[in-house]
Amino acid sequence: QVQLVESGGGLVQAGGSLRLSCAASGRTFSSYAMGWFRRAPGKEREFVTFISWNGGGNTYYADSVKGRFTISRDNAKNTVYLQMTNLKPDDTAVYYCAARWGPSMSLRPDDFGSWGQGTQVTVSS
Numbered sequence: 001q002v003q004l005v006e007s008g009g010g011l012v013q014a015g016g017s018l019r020l021s022c023a024a025s026g027r028t029f030s031s032y033a034m035g036w037f038r039r040a041p042g043k044e045r046e047f048v049t050f051i052s053w054n055g056g057g058n059t060y061y062a063d064s065v066k067g068r069f070t071i072s073r074d075n076a077k078n079t080v081y082l083q084m085t086n087l088k089p090d091d092t093a094v095y096y097c098a099a100r101w102g103p104s105m106s107l108r109p110d111d112f113g114s115w116g117q118g119t120q121v122t123v124s125s
Helices: none
Strands: 002-007 010-013 019-024 032-039 045-051 059-061 069-075 079-082 093-101 117-122
Touching: 002 093, 019 032, 019 093, 019 117, 032 069, 032 079, 045 069, 045 079, 059 069, 079 093
Parallel strands: 010 117
Antiparallel strands: 002 019, 019 079, 032 045, 032 093, 045 059, 069 079, 093 117
8 A cells, every 4th residue: 555645735716726746655656546536515525537557648537627637647756646727616625646556447436545635625716
């Protein structure tokens, strides 16, 4: 298992941008697929985006963020990023990064074994 620590959340106006970071412990970060999920007040946790292990050649996005959010990874820094642009009030949530060892492309949160503590993103209208 890896330890994950998110950062970069905050308060931003609608239309603004934020970049979230998720730093992972350990020396085998490239062997982990990474995902971002979010939980808005009163709602279920939902998938946001995913990047595959190794070089991150495969990425997936929820329809609600496609074209506005970009996931990337820097294996040399053991970090995955979530660049968020054109933010909307509906993007307000606690954002969590998650890790899963290996090549599986599953997007189910239950298939991720490691989770960060979350970082709050608040978008004002």
